Amino acid sequence: MRLLAFLNEEERRTFFPGKALDDAWGLPMTCTQVNPESMDSAESIIREVKPDIILGAWSTPQLPMIDGELPAQYYCHVCGSVRRHIPRSMLEEGLLVSNWGSTVAAIVAETALMLALGAQRNLTHCFYAIHVEQAWRKDDTAPRGTLYGARVGIHGFGLIGRQLCHLLKPFGVQLNAFDPYQADTVFASIGARRTDRLEELYRDNDVVFVCCALTDETHGIISRALLESMKPGAVFVNVARGKLVDQQALTDLLQSGHIRAGLDVFDNEPLTKDSPLRGQRNMVATPHIGGNTASARIQAGELARANITRFLRGETVTNTVNPEQYDMMT
Amino acid sequence: MSTRKILVVLSESEKSDFLPEPMWNELKRLVPDLVWLRPEDIVEQSWANVLGQIKPTIMVSGWKTPPLPDEAGLARESGLEYLCHLPGSVRTLVPRVWIEAGLTVSNWGSSISHIVAECGLMLIISGLRRAGYWNLAMHNGPAWKGADLDTQSIFGRRIGIHGFGAIGRCLVRLLEPFSVKISTYSPSIPESILEEFSVRRSSSLEELFSSNDVIVELAPLTPETTGIVTEELLRMIPDNGLFVNLGRGATVDEAALERVCAEGKLHAALDVYTIEPLPADSRLRSLKNVLLLPHLGGPTVDQRQTAGAYGLANIERYIRGEQPESLVTIEIYDRAS
Numbered sequence: 001m002r003l004l005a006f007l008n009e010e011e012r013r014t015f016f017p018g019k020a021l022d023d024a025w026g027l028p029m030t031c032t033q034v035n036p037e038s039m040d041s042a043e044s045i046i047r048e049v050k051p052d053i054i055l056g057a058w059s060t061p062q063l064p065m066i067d068g069e070l071p072a073q074y075y076c077h078v079c080g081s082v083r084r085h086i087p088r089s090m091l092e093e094g095l096l097v098s099n100w101g102s103t104v105a106a107i108v109a110e111t112a113l114m115l116a117l118g119a120q121r122n123l124t125h126c127f128y129a130i131h132v133e134q135a136w137r138k139d140d141t142a143p144r145g146t147l148y149g150a151r152v153g154i155h156g157f158g159l160i161g162r163q164l165c166h167l168l169k170p171f172g173v174q175l176n177a178f179d180p181y182q183a184d185t186v187f188a189s190i191g192a193r194r195t196d197r198l199e200e201l202y203r204d205n206d207v208v209f210v211c212c213a214l215t216d217e218t219h220g221i222i223s224r225a226l227l228e229s230m231k232p233g234a235v236f237v238n239v240a241r242g243k244l245v246d247q248q249a250l251t252d253l254l255q256s257g258h259i260r261a262g263l264d265v266f267d268n269e270p271l272t273k274d275s276p277l278r279g280q281r282n283m284v285a286t287p288h289i290g291g292n293t294a295s296a297r298i299q300a301g302e303l304a305r306a307n308i309t310r311f312l313r314g315e316t317v318t319n320t321v322n323p324e325q326y327d328m329m330t
Numbered sequence: 331m332s333t334r335k336i337l338v339v340l341s342e343s344e345k346s347d348f349l350p351e352p353m354w355n356e357l358k359r360l361v362p363d364l365v366w367l368r369p370e371d372i373v374e375q376s377w378a379n380v381l382g383q384i385k386p387t388i389m390v391s392g393w394k395t396p397p398l399p400d401e402a403g404l405a406r407e408s409g410l411e412y413l414c415h416l417p418g419s420v421r422t423l424v425p426r427v428w429i430e431a432g433l434t435v436s437n438w439g440s441s442i443s444h445i446v447a448e449c450g451l452m453l454i455i456s457g458l459r460r461a462g463y464w465n466l467a468m469h470n471g472p473a474w475k476g477a478d479l480d481t482q483s484i485f486g487r488r489i490g491i492h493g494f495g496a497i498g499r500c501l502v503r504l505l506e507p508f509s510v511k512i513s514t515y516s517p518s519i520p521e522s523i524l525e526e527f528s529v530r531r532s533s534s535l536e537e538l539f540s541s542n543d544v545i546v547e548l549a550p551l552t553p554e555t556t557g558i559v560t561e562e563l564l565r566m567i568p569d570n571g572l573f574v575n576l577g578r579g580a581t582v583d584e585a586a587l588e589r590v591c592a593e594g595k596l597h598a599a600l601d602v603y604t605i606e607p608l609p610a611d612s613r614l615r616s617l618k619n620v621l622l623l624p625h626l627g628g629p630t631v632d633q634r635q636t637a638g639a640y641g642l643a644n645i646e647r648y649i650r651g652e653q654p655e656s657l658v659t660i661e662i663y664d665r666a667s
Contacts, residue, residue, distance in 0.1 A: 010478070106485060107483045107485065110455060110483055110484060110485065110508070111459065113451075113455065114452065114455040114456055114459060114461060117448065117451065117452035117455075118452060118456065118461065118465070120630065121449065121452060121623075121626065121630065123452075123456075123465065123623075124465060124469060126622075126623050126624060126626065127462060127465060127466050127469075127621075127622075128466075128469075128470075129624060130608070130615055130622045130623070130624055131462075131466055131615055131616070131622065132466070132470060134610040134611070134615060135610075136606075136607035136608065136624045137607075137624045137625075137626070141624055141626065142626070142630075142631050143449075143626050143629075143630035143631065144630055144631045144632060145630055145631075145632055146445055146448055146630045146632065146633055147448065148444060148445070148448065148633075166507045167507045167508070169507065170503050170504045170506060170507065171448075171504070269474070270474035270475075271468070271474065273472035278468060278469055278470075278471075278472070279469050279470070280469070281469070283469075284461070284465055285464070285465055285468040285469065286459070286461060286464045286465065286468070287464060287468060287473065287474045287475040288475065289459070289464065289475055289479060289481055292475075292479060292481065293458075293459070293479070293481040293482050293483045294479060294480055294481060294482060295482055295483050295485075295486075296483060
């Protein structure tokens with residue numbers, strides 16, 4: 001068996017720390033590592049290596065067909081969305097594909113919880129007062145809002161949204177969720193009330209979490225009207241994708257003080273240096289690090305190793321990607 | 331009960347946060363003979379004059395209420411029977427002589443512990459995610475993430491709690507979904523409570539600090555716990571660990587904490603300090619691996635009325651001739667922060 005890893009230096013170091021990958025984890029296969037940032041064409045390398053398995057991450061280029069054949073039997077993607085790395089047609093033709101599955105969903109949900117708590121407690125006002133202005137309490141540093149007993153709306157009830165519910169349960173929140181693609185039983189099993197209209201979800205809750213995928217249908221779905229309908233002082237949290245939201249409207253509503261926000265994602269990333277969102281003190285912000293912790297990467301690397309081992313042994317690979325899931329990826 | 335007179339000493343905002351209109355009306359219904367003074371009125375007229383003229387038997391106080399004078403004579407003769415302090419600690423408000431003289435004092439007890447625990451969870455996650463650094467870098471400059479992130483998740487971490495009172499117990503409930511391993515050092519807590527909360531007992535502070543990724547400081551401030559968190563203990567926390575203080579600043583050797591954090595291997599998230607307000611030139615304010623709040627762990631503004639309602643229920647008990655809850659006895663007074 002031959003493994004071809006398309007990883008840049010940072011990905012290799014953070015997903016597979018140490019030298020384990022150099023030794024192919026001691027598995028009966030050869031391992032060729034190529035840094036996509038310093039190669040000419042993926043096609044020539046694939047022709048040369050003739051891999052059975054390709055291991056990839058964010059820096060991996062779009063994989064080409066080789067003389068009308070799949071480039072390998074198995075594409076093991078160590079992170080989430082594979083849309084930029086393989087066309088849908090490869091799945092249809094039988095390429096086995098896996099990704100980090102749900103391991104990261106819980107960590108993104110944790111980020112969402114952190115951003116909501118921070119926005120409710122006016123964390124940015126506090127940080128400015130303490131770290132920038134060498135001050136102490138001010139009127140705007142007072143914590144306003146608790147998750148205890150709050151009405152919570154979850155927009156998108158996939159893995160992240162459902163994980164988030166588990167983290168919120170000890171607060172005794174009222175869970176309301178919107179997701180037209182999930183069955184009633186999914187809502188019932190988590191103990192969330194299904195909200196059929198997005199308008200209600202935004203209008204009626206104290207905190208709204210955006211956890212849905214970015215697709216052609218959801219692009220810009222969080223409109224100015226939805227944001228305007230939120231309760232005064234309500235908290236808007238986005239850990240999904242910036243392009244789901246009318247960011248100009250969001251900026252306006254933060255500037256007017258109508259709502260507060262916790263944002264890990266923005267419509268253009270990196271967030272532009274002169275973005276009016278920077279310095280907006282009723283917003284808690286992180287630079288799209290929601291699922292991206294050092295421990296999460298190691299965990300995802302471990303999952304990839306386990307899956308490659310299963311593949312070599314002829315066992316069933318976990319966290320595989322099917323065409324329907326592919327369509328929901330961002 | 332017509333002889334009872336109540337004096338409320340709260341600032342405008344304390345009155346509206348703790349006792350909004352319906353509760354204020356309820357208080358007036360309970361004790362119609364009510365006088366409301368602002369903290370500055372007391373400063374102007376002095377406690378002796380105010381108590382002498384108004385002769386209240388019950389008083390309601392808040393954070394901004396000026397301290398009662400440390401005078402045994404006034405404490406014995408003022409006629410004040412019950413002090414219903416709406417927030418927590420009465421140490422700065424009530425000198426010991428007042429309690430010795432028989433004044434009944436109550437506070438919010440553990441009625442807001444869950445809110446402090448919520449702040450604790452926020453500080454733990456934010457500290458591990460370096461959210462203090464990233465949030466400010468995003469706002470106060472053009473930052474975006476670089477190649478190397480040292481952010482951590484709370485899932486699966488080892489968490490050590492020093493002091494396992496009401497706040498610690500609420501915190502354990504909030505931590506349950508994260509599959510963390512929790513230990514505590516709290517010698518006075520019986521085994522049955524640790525079992526109920528599935529918390530492991532550490533046999534020493536040294537063991538607690540050296541075997542956990544996150545330390546949450548919740549010990550009450552007493553003569554024995556002052557400065558109990560020494561430089562030696564702080565250095566026992568494993569590299570890249572996090573120290574969170576939600577209790578009282580003076581339990582920690584703050585200069586040592588500054589030194590250890592400045593070396594970069596220990597992160598900290600703090601709500602409390604030895605001196606409050608934290609001095610403007612404190613080095614803690616400028617450390618990138620330290621996240622600070624201005625002692626705001628207590629009730630969020632919307633929860634202050636929970637504390638108000640708790641106080642109101644206590645006043646009702648007192649009037650009915652029952653004992654208020656969360657009494658600050660002389661023993662509790664001596665132990666409290």
